[in-house]
Amino acid sequence: MLKQIEGSQAVAEAVALCRPEVICAYPISPQTHIVEGLGERVKSGALAKCEFINVESEFAAMSVAIGASAAGARAYTATASQGLLYMAEAVFNASGLGLSIVMTVANRAIGAPINIWNDHSDAMSQRDCGWIQLFAENNQEALDLHIQAFRLGEELSLPVMVCMDGFILTHAYERVDIPTQEQVDAWLPPYEPRQVLDPAEPVSIGAMVGPEAFMEVRYLAHAKQMRALELIPAWAGEFREAFGRDSGGLLHTYRTDDAQMVVVALGSVLGTIKDTVDELRRDGMKIGVLGITCFRPWPIAAVRAALAHAKRVVVVEKSLAVGLGGIVSSNVRTSFTGSPDTVHTVIAGLGGRSITRAALARVFTAALADKLEPVTFLDLDRALVERALAREREQRRSGPIAENILRDLGVVAARPH
Amino acid sequence: MFQIRIHGRGGQGVVTAAEMLSIAAFREGRHAQAFPSFGSERTGAPVVAFCRLDDKEIRLREPVLAPDALIIQDPTLLHQVDVFGGLQRDGYVLINTSRSFEQLGVGEFARGLRAERLCTVPATELALKHLGRPVPSAALLGGFAAVSGRISLDSVAAAIREKFEGKVAEGNVAAASAAYDYVKNEMREAQHAQAD
Amino acid sequence: MPFQPVKFYQTGTFTVGNRLLAEDERSVQSNMQRTNSLNSGHRACQGCGEALGARYAIDAAMQATNRQLIAANATGCLEVFSTPYPETSWQIPWIHSLFGNTASVATGIAAAMRVKGRSDVRVVAQGGDGGTTDIGFGCLSGMFERNDDVLYICYDNGAYMNTGVQRSSATPPAARTATTMAVGAEPGNVFGQGKDLPAIAMAHGIPYVATATVAELRDLEAKVRRSMGFRGARYLHIFVPCPLGWGHASQDTIRIARLAKETGVFPVFEAENGEVVSVSKIRRKVPVEDYLRPQKRFAHLFGNPPRADVIGRIQETADRNIRRFGLLDAQGAKP
Numbered sequence: 027m028l029k030q031i032e033g034s035q036a037v038a039e040a041v042a043l044c045r046p047e048v049i050c051a052y053p054i055s056p057q058t059h060i061v062e063g064l065g066e067r068v069k070s071g072a073l074a075k076c077e078f079i080n081v082e083s084e085f086a087a088m089s090v091a092i093g094a095s096a097a098g099a100r101a102y103t104a105t106a107s108q109g110l111l112y113m114a115e116a117v118f119n120a121s122g123l124g125l126s127i128v129m130t131v132a133n134r135a136i137g138a139p140i141n142i143w144n145d146h147s148d149a150m151s152q153r154d155c156g157w158i159q160l161f162a163e164n165n166q167e168a169l170d171l172h173i174q175a176f177r178l179g180e181e182l183s184l185p186v187m188v189c190m191d192g193f194i195l196t197h198a199y200e201r202v203d204i205p206t207q208e209q210v211d212a213w214l215p216p217y218e219p220r221q222v223l224d225p226a227e228p229v230s231i232g233a234m235v236g237p238e239a240f241m242e243v244r245y246l247a248h249a250k251q252m253r254a255l256e257l258i259p260a261w262a263g264e265f266r267e268a269f270g271r272d273s274g275g276l277l278h279t280y281r282t283d284d285a286q287m288v289v290v291a292l293g294s295v296l297g298t299i300k301d302t303v304d305e306l307r308r309d310g311m312k313i314g315v316l317g318i319t320c321f322r323p324w325p326i327a328a329v330r331a332a333l334a335h336a337k338r339v340v341v342v343e344k345s346l347a348v349g350l351g352g353i354v355s356s357n358v359r360t361s362f363t364g365s366p367d368t369v370h371t372v373i374a375g376l377g378g379r380s381i382t383r384a385a386l387a388r389v390f391t392a393a394l395a396d397k398l399e400p401v402t403f404l405d406l407d408r409a410l411v412e413r414a415l416a417r418e419r420e421q422r423r424s425g426p427i428a429e430n431i432l433r434d435l436g437v438v439a440a441r442p443h
Numbered sequence: 444m445f446q447i448r449i450h451g452r453g454g455q456g457v458v459t460a461a462e463m464l465s466i467a468a469f470r471e472g473r474h475a476q477a478f479p480s481f482g483s484e485r486t487g488a489p490v491v492a493f494c495r496l497d498d499k500e501i502r503l504r505e506p507v508l509a510p511d512a513l514i515i516q517d518p519t520l521l522h523q524v525d526v527f528g529g530l531q532r533d534g535y536v537l538i539n540t541s542r543s544f545e546q547l548g549v550g551e552f553a554r555g556l557r558a559e560r561l562c563t564v565p566a567t568e569l570a571l572k573h574l575g576r577p578v579p580s581a582a583l584l585g586g587f588a589a590v591s592g593r594i595s596l597d598s599v600a601a602a603i604r605e606k607f608e609g610k611v612a613e614g615n616v617a618a619a620s621a622a623y624d625y626v627k628n629e630m631r632e633a634q635h636a637q638a639d
Numbered sequence: 640m641p642f643q644p645v646k647f648y649q650t651g652t653f654t655v656g657n658r659l660l661a662e663d664e665r666s667v668q669s670n671m672q673r674t675n676s677l678n679s680g681h682r683a684c685q686g687c688g689e690a691l692g693a694r695y696a697i698d699a700a701m702q703a704t705n706r707q708l709i710a711a712n713a714t715g716c717l718e719v720f721s722t723p724y725p726e727t728s729w730q731i732p733w734i735h736s737l738f739g740n741t742a743s744v745a746t747g748i749a750a751a752m753r754v755k756g757r758s759d760v761r762v763v764a765q766g767g768d769g770g771t772t773d774i775g776f777g778c779l780s781g782m783f784e785r786n787d788d789v790l791y792i793c794y795d796n797g798a799y800m801n802t803g804v805q806r807s808s809a810t811p812p813a814a815r816t817a818t819t820m821a822v823g824a825e826p827g828n829v830f831g832q833g834k835d836l837p838a839i840a841m842a843h844g845i846p847y848v849a850t851a852t853v854a855e856l857r858d859l860e861a862k863v864r865r866s867m868g869f870r871g872a873r874y875l876h877i878f879v880p881c882p883l884g885w886g887h888a889s890q891d892t893i894r895i896a897r898l899a900k901e902t903g904v905f906p907v908f909e910a911e912n913g914e915v916v917s918v919s920k921i922r923r924k925v926p927v928e929d930y931l932r933p934q935k936r937f938a939h940l941f942g943n944p945p946r947a948d949v950i951g952r953i954q955e956t957a958d959r960n961i962r963r964f965g966l967l968d969a970q971g972a973k974p
Binding site for chain 2: 030198381
């Protein structure tokens with residue numbers, strides 16, 4: 027059924043349709059509307075046979091999900107940014123134990139400096155924790171990915187992180203098609219765990235594994251994600267049959283067939299990029315877009331195939347490997363040797379900085395004219411940066427960087443002298 | 444694509460207005476996107492919300508930089524925030540006030556635009572009268588429907604009833620209708636004045 | 640008071656004869672049908688108080704729950720010695736997640752049982768003092784506050800033993816640990832710190848809080864059984880000596896635990912909804928010196944000259960406990 031609702035509410039509806047049994051979450055912007063929506067449904071009885079637990083921290087949230095999932099319940103939680111970091115130990119624990127928890131990450135920047143706006147630093151910080159990581163391009167895909175995630179995680183006994191851009195998607199009203207309960211029930215059978223805490227058949231879960239077997243256990247975790255590379259596209263096809271749309275899969279290509287330059291990105295910025303690409307195509311530029319939906323496992327072969335004929339790649343990413351450059355671009359680079367010969371990293375949108383068509387067009391044009399540096403920060407205010415560096419050169423007690431910059435911008439009142 | 448930018452302060456229903464606008468467009472079978480310029484919850488601080496309308500899927504996610512229409516819920520923002528930034532030459536402007544563009548000190552600016560697309564409406568007063576609360580957002584949507592013709596008053600009413608219940612919904616609908624009539628009247632008078 | 644102390648007078652061996660008691664008064668361990676949930680073959684140290692306490696506690700819990708029990712375990716000695724790869728000595732469904740989240744994991748298990756309509760299955764969480772009073776404190780408080788249906792058992796040996804005897808917030812004053820060495824003007828752990836977990840549990844107003852030692856094992860079993868008669872958050876704090884960490888002879892574990900109780904150093908009591916409802920009286924009061932002397936972790940108090948001031952402060956604390964809980968009646972006060 028078509029609805030015009032907030033992204034968070036669309037996700038809450040989708041999760042509710044998946045018949046979760048234990049929901050536990052701790053509030054953090056910008057995920058709160060999701061769990062509030064679910065909490066209301068549980069309390070009113072609309073979502074039956076579900077325990078909603080108000081936990082005291084994100085670490086507790088993931089831990090409650092671990093206990094619930096290990097005991098055979100379908101468990102769900104949601105977080106962002108600082109919350110994801112706070113539960114990091116438990117995040118690794120969940121994937122290490124092979125528990126099929128589904129978690130929404132409403133992508134938000136990680137402090138310091140504290141910032142509530144969108145970028146991908148939170149999900150990226152956990153990219154090697156063993157969870158499957160899926161990125162939604164719009165709210166329709168966000169709700170669809172949750173429905174796919176429960177089935178995927180339970181089939182593989184792996185937890186799945188569904189990432190959607192905080193505020194940009196979570197707080198945006200747009201048209202979505204909500205499936206029926208019958209449709210979701212047909213897609214998602216009841217949870218049948220591979221391992222479960224059951225008094226009738228006792229098992230010990232979580233014992234120490236020494237050097238004799240740790241390599242093998244970790245290899246098997248990797249093998250599971252390799253299997254996901256096969257399942258994800260296959261099931262995206264099944265999803266298309268069952269629900270009538272192209273949500274999920276490993277990646278989406280747009281106008282890449284004859285593209286000499288391909289722009290790679292994750293998440294909602296793909297929409298703005300596609301609009302920009304359409305304008306540049308009208309001007310004759312042979313440019314296309316590759317949207318990565320499945321970030322972990324990284325779809326090496328599919329990326330290689332999608333970029334095979336491109337001479338140049340521009341990766342626009344809302345993440346930064348401090349001291350290295352791009353995270354997504356590093357992953358892109360591992361997908362091929364040789365051609366494409368040039369991969370540009372464009373760090374953009376950190377901390378919610380707007381990514382505009384104008385700025386993108388400038389950068390794509392520069393790339394095509396071979397005038398783009400290997401690593402650039404989109405829309406960087408160089409004067410501001412220079413002032414900060416000069417301040418540090420001038421005096422030892424130069425003060426907190428962020429506050430000084432905000433003062434320069436006039437956001438914070440000047441210090442009295 | 445038609446882009447609207449709504450300016451106001453926290454607590455005035457700016458974000459809700461954008462959402463209702465998107466719901467109204469949805470009810471008319473159009474695609475619509477509404478989102479706030481984001482910040483922590485804080486009453487009184489300047490807030491901006493955006494709405495895009497189109498007949499096909501809207502993919503763009505940047506803020507509305509070149510609005511086709513502006514709704515200004517709080518005239519105290521006029522000289523504090525760059526509310527007019529990027530406004531298209533034939534753009535619509537609706538300001539919540541009982542004063543004129545001239546009296547607000549933006550008469551000079553208004554002269555560069557199309558007069559019949561610039562309207563004011565005392566939305567807060569109308570809201571107080573019909574709703575009992577000084578929240579002008581729903582009323583302004585009625586005014587917007589009138590000045591732009593891009594959305595029908597019926598759709599606005601339906602959107603209001605989706606967001607609110609009972610007396611509050613009906614009060615808002617009444618305020619929106621009153622604002623619609625007010626603006627239509629204002630436009631008629633401006634046309635007659637031009638014709639003379 | 641649910642537990643009747645039974646006085647045995649026996650010569651020749653130290654064996655306490657369960658066969659002298661009525662069946663319903665016998666220890667669960669004396670029953671051939673006991674579940675042996677913590678099976679033999681685990682790698683605990685000789686004389687480990689925690690292994691003793693856990694064996695009694697879990698078998699009692701299994702009996703009280705008709706064998707419908709799931710356990711969550713914190714990282715620590717119990718977890719490490721009970722599951723040495725590739726073996727496990729647990730014969731119950733058991734999960735080890737992390738160090739600080741055991742109470743939350745137990746909450747999750749309980750929620751799963753509730754949602755599946757299996758509220759006959761009960762949940763126990765277990766951890767050492769480190770995992771409970773320090774790193775697990777936040778999760779524990781959350782579980783208490785929500786009154787989740789979990790019995791949390793803390794095995795308190797007063798330090799992070801598995802990592803080499805480091806100080807925790809349960810380490811008693813003056814005790815030597817690897818991070819509170821017996822050197823300097825104030826050797827050992829300092830005074831004026833530490834957390835009284837049973838009191839904190841009581842402050843949460845949860846249905847049942849109790850303390851116990853491995854010196855009175857039937858009392859321990861009775862308290863586990865009693866706790867399973869409640870629904871909601873329950874806390875059991877068990878005093879378990881550690882021969883290695885405390886530096887006492889491995890055959891003295893039970894004796895040291897008894898001395899802790901009989902000196903007043905460790906009050907044994909039960910509380911419901913935040914109020915003390917019964918105490919285990921001291922049979923015959925003993926000066927704290929008798930408790931401290933056999934432990935090398937207090938050896939620096941008995942040097943030349945001995946630290947009478949420190950011993951005096953410990954005695955004051957013990958006397959305060961005796962007053963607060965009413966641990967002495969006229970008979971016990973007699974030397």
